[in-house]
Amino acid sequence: MKTVMTFFPETRLAKLAARPGGVMRDMAIENAKQSVEGMRGEGDDAIKREMDEIEKILEGVEDNRIPVEQTKAILRHADQLVTLAATFGYEPLARCMRSLCDVADGVVRANIDDAAPIAVHVHSMRLLAPGSAVLSAEQVELVLGELAKILTHYEFRSIAADDPQIPMSR
Amino acid sequence: MGQARLNLKGVQALLLDSDPFSRGLISSMLRGFGMDQPIIGQTGADAMSYLNGNGVDLCIMEAMLPDMSGPELIRWLRRPEMEKIRFVPVVVLTSYAQLRLVSAARDGGANIIVRKPVSPQALFDRITWIARVQRPFIDAGNYSGPDRRFQQIDPVDGIWKRADDRGKENTAPKVANKLAEAVAKGQPQ
Numbered sequence: 483m484k485t486v487m488t489f490f491p492e493t494r495l496a497k498l499a500a501r502p503g504g505v506m507r508d509m510a511i512e513n514a515k516q517s518v519e520g521m522r523g524e525g526d527d528a529i530k531r532e533m534d535e536i537e538k539i540l541e542g543v544e545d546n547r548i549p550v551e552q553t554k555a556i557l558r559h560a561d562q563l564v565t566l567a568a569t570f571g572y573e574p575l576a577r578c579m580r581s582l583c584d585v586a587d588g589v590v591r592a593n594i595d596d597a598a599p600i601a602v603h604v605h606s607m608r609l610l611a612p613g614s615a616v617l618s619a620e621q622v623e624l625v626l627g628e629l630a631k632i633l634t635h636y637e638f639r640s641i642a643a644d645d646p647q648i649p650m651s652r
Numbered sequence: 653m654g655q656a657r658l659n660l661k662g663v664q665a666l667l668l669d670s671d672p673f674s675r676g677l678i679s680s681m682l683r684g685f686g687m688d689q690p691i692i693g694q695t696g697a698d699a700m701s702y703l704n705g706n707g708v709d710l711c712i713m714e715a716m717l718p719d720m721s722g723p724e725l726i727r728w729l730r731r732p733e734m735e736k737i738r739f740v741p742v743v744v745l746t747s748y749a750q751l752r753l754v755s756a757a758r759d760g761g762a763n764i765i766v767r768k769p770v771s772p773q774a775l776f777d778r779i780t781w782i783a784r785v786q787r788p789f790i791d792a793g794n795y796s797g798p799d800r801r802f803q804q805i806d807p808v809d810g811i812w813k814r815a816d817d818r819g820k821e822n823t824a825p826k827v828a829n830k831l832a833e834a835v836a837k838g839q840p841q
Contacts, residue, residue, distance in 0.1 A: 488799075489789040491739035495663060495709040499783035504659030505686045507776060514684030514772035521677060528673045561749035562671060569677065569769040583749050644752050 518569070525570045526612060532563045533607060540597065540604050548597040550590055556600060557586040563607075574610040574622045578603065580642070581629045588638025599632045656780045658685070665690040668699050668713035668725075669745070674768075678712060678745075681772050685779070696720035700728065707737055710779070715746040715753040715765075722753065723760025730761040730796035738796070739789055741782045745770060761797025763787070 505513070536559045539552050560582040567576035582603040589596065606625050608614060617625070633640065665682060667690040669675045679690055691708065693699050696717045702708075711729070715722040722744050730738050744757040747768045757765050764778050788799040 484793060487791040489739070489791065490786060491736075491789055492786070493709070493739055493741055493783075494707075495741055495779075496783050496786070498663050498709065499658045499660060499780075501659040504657050504661070507656040507658075507780070510658070510685045510776050511772045512684075513686075514681040514776070517680035517684045518677060518772065521673075521680065524673065524676070557749055561747045562674075564748040565674065565768040580748055587749065641749060641751050 522570055525566055529563060529566050529570075529572070529575075529612065532559045532566065533611060535559045536563075536604055536607070540601060543597045543601075546597045546601075547595045548589070548600065549595065550593070553586050553589050553595075553600065557583060557590065560586060560603075570612075572610075572612050574617075574626065575607065575612065577626055578606050578610050578629060581626070581633065582607070584633055584638055584640045584642075585636070587641055588633070588636055592636070592638070599636060602632060603629060656777075656784075658776075658780055658783060660685050660687040660779070663687050663709045664707075665710040665712055666693060666699060666702065666708040667691065668693045668695075668711070668717060670694050670714065670718050674714075678770065678775075681770070681775055682712075684772065685776055694718065696725045696728075699725055703729065703734075703737060708740055710782075711740055711742045713742065713744055715744050715750040715757055721756065722762070723756040726757070726760040726762055726797070732791070732796070743775075743778060743782070758800060759795065761795070763798050 536556055539556055539559075540548075543552070560579045563579040564576050564583060567573070567579060582600065585599045585603060589600065606629060609617065609625060610622065660682075665687060667675060667678055667682075669678065675692055675694075679692070682690055690712070691702060691706075693702060694717075696719050699711075699713070699717075713722050713725065717725065726742055726744075728734075729740065729742070732738065741763045742761065744753075744762040744765045745768055746754055746757070746765060751767075754765055763782055766774055766778055790797065790799050
């Protein structure tokens with residue numbers, strides 16, 4: 483029979499947090515939001531850097547064939563861009579980068595070296611980047627809709643489809 | 653019901669993230685909550701080196717670090733040899749491409765998993781929940797960490813509000829003990 487031991491540790495975090503004083507929820511969140519907003523300039527710079535990195539990798543591709551290590555590098559940069567774009571409210575760019583993550587992940591998993599689906603995303607990335615030409619909501623949906631077709635065409639599975647949706651991740 | 657109020661002054665957090673901008677973002681949120689400047693690390697090796705000689709009150713880490721996965725690091729941390737530090741609450745942050753690591757993080761012993769981008773609301777509410785809801789810690793040989801069977805409920809906002817709340821019986825440990833006994837005996841729950 484398996485021995486299962488159960489502990490009820492009182493953590494130092496619990497003890498400290500229960501002390502009198504401290505910050506009310508709304509105030510704490512407002513303080514944090516202001517801090518995040520104060521980083522918008524740095525965030526925009528970071529977005530630009532990540533996009534430049536992706537483009538640099540793609541520029542080095544020959545004959546539309548991309549080595550797996552470079553696809554993995556694009557996946558890392560695109561993943562970082564999802565976080566950055568969503569943090570600062572650039573939702574079209576965030577959606578485009580989620581799609582790029584799905585495609586890059588699909589390329590790696592399928593063990594293929596086709597750079598075309600990645601290249602299309604990178605062109606769209608510039609179109610949807612902050613500071614680019616302003617697209618209407620319909621135009622944005624059109625671009626993102628076309629990107630979605632690429633995933634379907636290659637029969638890649640979205641990373642989000644594998645999200646276990648367990649309660650603790652809410 | 654009143655708002656949650658947390659006193660996080662003096663709470664020492666260890667923040668592990670390979671990206672400098674993400675580290676800055678989370679650090680600034682924590683400071684906004686009234687927490688001190690967190691200890692910053694980039695890799696699992698950084699964390700191991702620090703935790704071998706120091707304690708922390710909260711650990712916030714990416715699901716995938718440059719040299720090891722978050723779940724690997726949590727399993728190292730939850731070992732009995734780590735004594736008191738093994739109970740430290742761990743928050744795992746997952747980016748979009750790391751969503752497949754959610755189950756592994758839970759089974760590695762994470763207290764809670766938060767998806768990036770992390771909003772101040774989500775982070776504050778999860779820290780409140782961890783600080784206020786006492787969760788049993790299970791040591792079952794192949795798993796050491798917070799009890800994975802729990803109901804998803806919002807942080808209990810009314811507790812510790814009144815002077816007589818502290819005297820009230822907390823039945824959670826008794827219920828969890830019964831569950832653990834049932835598991836050990838192989839009884840259906």
